[in-house]
Structures are given as C-alpha cells and as structure tokens.
Amino acid sequence: MNVSRRWLEAFLNRPLVARDLVPRLAMLGLPADAVEPVNAQLAPVVVGHVVELTPHPNADRLSVCQVDVGGGERRQVVTGAPNVALGAKYPFAALGVTLPNGLTLEKRKLRGEVSEGMLCSADELALGQDHDGLMTLTTDAPAGTPILEVLGLGDDRLVLDVSPMRGDLLGHKGIARELAASLKMPFRLPAVPGTDPAVGASIRRVERRAARMAGSSALPDGLEIAVETGSSCRRFTAAIIEGVAVGPSPDWLRQRLEAVGQRSINNLVDITNYVMFELGQPLHAFDGARIRGGRLAARLATAGERVTTLDGTERTLSASMTVVADGAGAVGVAGIMGGGDSEVSDGTTTIVLEAAYWDPGETRMTRRALGLASEASQRFERGVDLWGLPDVLRRAIELTLVVAGGRLVDAVDVWPVPSNPPRIFLRQARVRQIVGVDLSLAAIEQTMVAIGATVLSKPDDGRLAVDVPGWRRDLTTEIDLVEEVARIYGYDKLPDDLRPFRAGAQVRAPIDVAAARVRQGLAAEGLFEVVLLPIGPATSDQAVPVLNPLSADHGFLRERLIPGLIGQVEANWAAQVRDIRLFEVGTAFLAGPSRPAETTRVAAVVTGAGAPAHWSDSGKTADVDWWDLKGLFERTVSLANPGASVQVEGGELVARLPGGQVVGRASVLSADAPPWAGPVFGLEVELDPAAPAPVPFVPPPTVPSSSRDLALVVPWSVSAESVTTEMRKSGAGLLESVAVIDEYRGPGIAPGARSLAFRLVFRRREKTLKDNEVDSAVNRIRGALEKQLGVTLRS
C-alpha cells in the first residue's frame, strides 16, 4: 500500500516526519518496505526574487534579471519569458540542477550576457502544461525557500507492507486511525477544496434484491439495480449524476494520486481512485449513456461468457464468477476490473457511480482463475467495510459534484439482508492470561475505543461488550480483541524478564540425535556437508511426482540422495576442482500406498586425492580408492545404522541388518568426468533412529600379548574374510585379533592365487602365554586353514 505522508497529515491535521512515522507505524504492525521522496527532482529549485530587470543590450526579446536566490546571493539570469516582472518571485534553478525534463543547467552566454541559472515555467518543472511564461509564485516566503515547501508539494511516499488480515489499512483513513490511536489524538476526513459540508447527498436504502433509480437524459427510463447472486454480493450502492464535465483533475487531486504512485486519467476516474485510496473501498464509474437496457445487475456469469476488461484483454468467464451486467451482457468482472465498453470517456455527461461489497473468498477465486489482480481485487479479497458503503458513495458523489460539476439524480443502497457488525465479549482475566500484564477494565476499554469500537462496560463480571467496527472484518472472536489490546498498549511496554517455567516432558527426537552423530562423524572424516533440493528430476519411474512443479527439473521427490551429490561433483569438476568430499543428511521419499514413505538418509561422495598433497609424496598423492570407500562406508554404517554389517555383494558393498534388509550401499559411481578426474566413489545409508547400545565394559588386559605374522598362499576362490573367520574359529579363544598386513601377487606365487600376510595377536587374559602355547595355537590355525580352505603357508 502506497501512502502519502501529506495525505495522513490532512487526516491528523498536524505535521508528520517520515523518520518518526516509519518506526511508529512498525510498532503498530505496519512495517514500511520503502520510503520514497515525492517530486525529489524539484527539491533543489528555490524561490527567486527579481530585484533588477533590464532589457538585454543585444536582443529585443530577452531580459537580464538580477535574481535574489537567498542567503545574500544574487545571480544574473537571462530570460526570454514575456511575463517577467521586477519584484516578482519565480522558481529558480541554479547551475548544476537537473530539471524533470532532463535538462541540466550550465553557465552560458546569451548574446554576450552571462546567465547563471534559470527562472522556470510550470511546464519545465512538470507542474502543469503552461509553458508560455514563468511560473509566478504568490508567496511571502523569502528568496531561497524551496518551492516544494512554498507549493506544498514536498511529500514522502511510504510503501507499507499491509497484513492480508487488515483490509481496512488499504486506505489512508485506516492508517490515520491507527496513528491517531497511537498518538492519542483525534482525526477526521480531510476537507476537500470546494466541498460544502452542509450538503449531504441522500441515499435511499432498499432492503430488497432490486431497486429502480430515477431517470436522466442519458437514462430516460431510469436504471434498475438488481442483486441476483446469493453470497457474492451482499450490498450494492449506486448514484446517477448527470451534467458532469470530463476533464483534467485539479492540481490537489492529481498531486494526491501521483503521491501514491497513481497516474491521473481524468477527473471522474481520478475521483474513484482517490476515494479508494482514501477510504479503502473500490468504486467504479460507468458512462450512463453506455449502459444498455436500463439496468445494472450483480449476477453469476454464464459459462463461456466474455468480457473485455479495462486493460483491453478479452476474458472468458466461468459460471462460478460474478459479473456486473447491463441489459445486454457483462460490463465488468465483480470486484476485479470494469469493462472497457462502459468506460467513462471525454464525451461522458452522465455517470453511474457504483460501490459494492463483493465476497472476499469468491473474489480471490476469480482473481486466481483469471490471473488478474488489481487494486480493487486486493481490497475486496481482504474485505471492505460492508457498513461503510453509503459513506463511501456519499464521498464520491460530493467530490464529483465539486470537481466535475453536474447534478445528483438519484442514489440507492440495495441491501437485501441488513445486518450489524458483531458484538464480542472481552474478559479482563483473558487479557491478563494471554498478555501477562494486569490492565484495568478502563484501560482495556480505552484501547477498544481507540480502534473505533463501541464499548459497553460490564464491570460486575469483569468484561466488556465490544461492538466491532465494520471495517475490522478480522475481529471475530475474543482473542482478536486481546491482540488489539496488546497492540495498542504497545509491545515495547511489555516486560522482558524471564519468569520460571516448567520444562516440557518431550525428549529430543532420536532421529535428530542420529543425524547429529552422523554429521559430526563424517565431518571428522574430512567430508563437507551440503544441503541439496529434495525435489528434482525423476530418478526412476516410481518417483513421486509433484502436481504443480516449478519446472520439469523440479518435478519429483528424490528417492535417493546420491544423484544430487553426483551433480555437485560434476559442478566441482566444471570449476576445475578435483579433490571432492561431500555428504548430505536428508529425506528420501518412496512411493507408498497412501502417502510417500519418508526415510532419513546419509549419502557421501569422494573423489580425487585421498589426503592433501605433501612434498614427501614427491607430488604423487594417491587418489581415493575402493579401500578408502570401504573404510568410509564401514564408518558411516557404524554411525548411521550400527545394527547393520557391511557385506560384499556382486560388485558393490552393502549394509545389511541381521534380518537381511539392505539399509545401505557403496560402490564406484559413473559420472560425466573430465579426463583428469579421479574415480568417484559413493555411498548411501539409511539412518536408524535407535540409539546404539553402549559397549559393555571390559577391563583393559594386564598381561602382554604375543604376535605372529603368517604369510599364506590364498587361492582367488577363497576370500580374505573366510580366512580370518577360520582363524578366529580355530584360534581356541587365544586369538585376540587378526589383521591383513600385506598382499602379494606375482612371481613365486601360483597363478590363481595370491599371497596374503596376516598379523595374529594372541593373548590370554589371566596369564601370560608361553611361546609354545602360541606356537601350538598357530599350528592349529594352520592345520584348519589347510583342511578347510586349502590355504597353505608361503614357502
């Protein structure tokens, strides 16, 4: 909502400063998105007083003026204006000033006489069409006073961010009311030049669905107003004014509209806009001569009905939309935009002003269906003041009569089902409970009066009966009033000392604990966490689609995290980054019978050097390989899903729960890699929210261990894992640990086999092992390996 500071000043009858206004409005719940000075380009133009005037020595039509420009300074100005007069005051623009027409003033000589600036016409200042002569300033203001001040054109446009709940703040009156409540002062509708407050237009109330209005020259048979829809139009007011003269708006009207960023069109259209920005109620002005069939009706559209709106676009309507129609067809989309056919034009002499209440929900649906938002739809969607319609129409009639002349023929208010604004009871105790501050009933009553409510105090039972003002459609229940009390009381006045509290009984979500553990663990493994979009292209034909995606690239919920990470690897390659280590913890979605199944997962990708380059490697840092992946996978599984074990399956690694369910995978990945890139490895593991069981305490051993290295010839058909398993089985409880320490293939080893070296550590917890005990355990193991697996000692 664009708001003019000066317009608000007119309501409050006091000067306001934008610097103070903005924080005050913010504290009322009305933050400003921007504050823009209006007519800023005229700010440097000042009052110039012509103190000497001589004819130009070398040119008949030019004059040389000595101009007092304030501050004891004089400038010589050469002008060709015929109306320049000694002792008169004109707008003066100094050297360097850029005028609204883009001209920047420079020092120059006109036929030998220096001119240091310019005396301006209204046209040059974009203040009117008159370019025949200088703009004479009739003012007592001394030379040097800014003309914005003299002409009353200095203004600030506040761009306010109005809550969708507060339709009443889409007009200056509503904002002035808020300010008045905050400043604890009265406010009133500004007087408009020329209006006679004694003349109040009379409007006939008709409590039926239709009314007939008196005729005029343009509407000889009169005008029938009909409300033919049930819910979408609750009240419809109209006025016929004949003998109007369409023309440009007076300056005050034009300036008001320009201050809020509206373009002046003609006096009649400007009046409807002015009233909308003043009172928040949109109006429409029809050319009376172009209303066909002598009637205006609010009715539902017929399916496929067409109307050309004011923006020149033909719209096709559906049967759920409401239109304003004349005897021949739709002439406007209700609450959104009028039609071009009945628009006011230069030849208009009779107008029909219309102000109605259109249902917020239906307006919103129509606006969305047509994709056509307007100043009007914005207001109707938020709800206009049903009870304020006659006042709005009266204001528009008065302004029309003053600005465009004419005579009011008739005005009706068709209100089939009259009603009153709601009455709400507000308990003092409820205010104390919700706000936490003990306010007297009288103090609460004051806040209610300040927002425009009518209050009946019931001190005996500690409550107020509050008749809500009609423009506050958002106030429907007691809690709405509690909010108003707090708001007008002032959030800044609430204390902010912590009071004692009871801790909640809730426990931290286990999956959050697990995710934190995984993040910490993988960061310690040297990986960086990323957060990627969970919506993307389909990763399989089972992927869950989004019904209204932004684009095909964001059309599906991700089933796995890895594809997103591969994309990031490729992006790094595109930036010539080779060493990449990323992980993500996030949600994956799998199609389910009634709704998608969500799992929290971790995925990681690694490629490039396995460690930062170091000179001791002679520039040949090893790339990550399968063994890095396996180590990372085992670590990730132990963090994310400690109940699972890592197994080899086909060409990849899987993490499997004791029940057989696969909860993770790791393998080499294919990606769109440049030739210099290393192989990419990736893993993805589902998180188990269950906390890992604590490892039971075992006292550290007190006796020394003995170790033996065994070099074995192992056929390719026998896995290293089966060898260690057999070693453990046959180690008779003395084998504490076993590790592969070397692999050799090549000369000396039969084809189809390799040599694997193992380090076996033996220990008996109670008593130091003797050499011969260790030897016999090794022999037992050797025997079992040979018998069970055909694995022999390397000779």
Next chain:
Amino acid sequence: MDPTGYPDLDALLPRLAAIEGLTPDALEAERIAILGRKQGALTALLRTLPALAPEERKALGAAVNRVKQAFEAAFDHLTTGTGDRPEAAAGLDLTMPGRGRWIGADHPVTRVTTEICEIFASLGFAVAVGPEVEDEWMNFFALNFPENHPALDAHDTLFLSEGSSERADRAGGRLLLRTHTSPVQIRTMQSGPPPYRVVIPGMVYRNDPFDPSHAPAFAQIEGLAVDEGIGMVDLKATLTHFVRKFFGPKTAVRFRPSYFPFTEPSGELDIECQLCHGNGCPACKQTGWMEILGCGMVHPNVLTNAGVDAEKYSGWAFGMGPGRVAMNRYGLPDIRYLYSGDMRLLRQLGGTGR
C-alpha cells in the same frame, strides 16, 4: 641415532638416549664424562685419531663428530630448555610444510540450527521433528488458516495429490509438501498432555523458483511453549533472551505487532541490523532493524484443533529461517550459495583451510 659400526662409539649411544631422564646434577656429570676436555669419552676417542691411517682417521673422525654433535645438541636442548623436542631436528628443514589430512565441516545452516537448538535446550526445550509430506488439514486448517484467504498466497504450495485415501472423510485431505514446520506443533500437542516445550527444525517447501532470496525448499526452525499461565511477557522474555545469547548480549531488540493465522496476538522480533548496527543501510531498508523471527501466542483454535483446552492452557510459538541467519553471518549475497557443493566455498565457510 643409527649405529656407527664402531663398537666404542656405539657403546655410547644408549647413554645418548638416556640423557633426557637425568637430573640436572647427573646431567652435568654426564656432560663432563662424555664431552669433558680432559677425561671425556669422545675427547679420548678424538685423541686416538692422529695415530690412525689417513682413510680410517677420516671415517672415524666423521663418525665421532656426528655422535659428538648429537650429544651436544641433546645437552644444549636440555640445559637451555628450548621445548619438548627430544628428537632434535638435525638434518630437517622445519620450514618445510607439514603433513595434513582432509578436514570437513557441517553445513553453515546446520551450524546455525544446532546453536539455536542448544540455546533453547538450556531453556528446557527438546528437539521435535515430523514428516515433510503432510496434508492440507495439518499444514493449514489445523493451524487456523481460513480456506480461500489471501494469507494462503504467501504459502504457494507444492501439492502431491488431489485427495488422500487417509482423510477422504474431511476437507484438507490433499497431500502436500509442508510449507512450514508448524504441523509438528500439532503432532507434538497430540502426542501427550501439556506442558510442551519443543524446537522444531526441518526442511519446508514453497512453490517459489530460485532467485537471490528465495528457494523452493529451505530450512526452518520453530519453537512451541504451552502450559498454564504462559503469556506474551514470557514470549518476549524468552525470545529476547535467545536473541541476546545468539547475536550477543548487547544486541538491540524490537518486538512489534504482526499478523499470522496460527498465532494471536502475533509479533515479529527485529534485531539491530548486523551490517550497519542501527544506522540504516540498504540491507535493512534504512530502518536500522533486521527482521529475525515471527512469533505470537498460539491461537486458541490451534490449541483446540490439537486437542488442548484453550481456556486452561496458553502458549507461544516462533518461527525463523536459519538459512537467512547463515546468509547474514557469512555475508552471502544469494541464497543459492547455501545449496552449493562447491568445495572452495565449503572450505571457506567451514573455516577449515583444507
């Protein structure tokens, strides 16, 4: 030190290793015994050199000198106390770069979220989470969003279905990607009796294309406190406390009215602009303030919809975007940096150097 091959010299090596454990007195005695001009063991060996053949003299001389230097360095080190460096860096240029390992980091948004959760944990709040797929009732109607109201426009929603088999019986059964973490408030309140004190981090979704300040999915964190006798003063006090813990004890805070469907009274908390510190700059639209979170007293309809007695209990809730906080903290001009896997950026933001 490696053996030299000369038995007389090698016999001294164990004593080199033992120097470190000596008392100051014993250390001096040992220095004289090894290096002393008169009876020092090495001095004695050097005295034998002139009698040897030239080749042998050269070899033994070099070996003796190496051992002598090692002893001297060890004695110097221990007597001048230049630090715990028993393996004197003989032969090493310690200006050469050290060996590193990869260091990773969690995401800036994770870091911010974790800090927020920790501060609220100290105020008795536990972390709660919930599904990202919800239905319209959970996401909107339970939270007091009126049907067909402009307030819904700010929540341009990504829908997954026209209807749901689960809730075909009532309005609001359409499945969607949650537009805020607020449904978890309802789930929390449905899970047991008050009091409730939870913080709710999670991913939320909007039908917004990527631009410098919008993303189709982003992190949000909410908080909920419900009990008997909780009022706006507690909301203001707790959030002011949080903001000062998070942004610094002297941070200026402003609590001003706002409107949300699910809270009433509603408010927003501003902190002094972190760029200009209140002087006014383009980032804060010249106001000197930066909006940091939305909050309010839980609307009685929300309590009722969640099965909580709205006359007996009251409470407050807040919501904020850790992504926006992270952008401020790290000076990111565009939200899209938060969705990047660029290693150079992640290293910089992680502050890890590698």
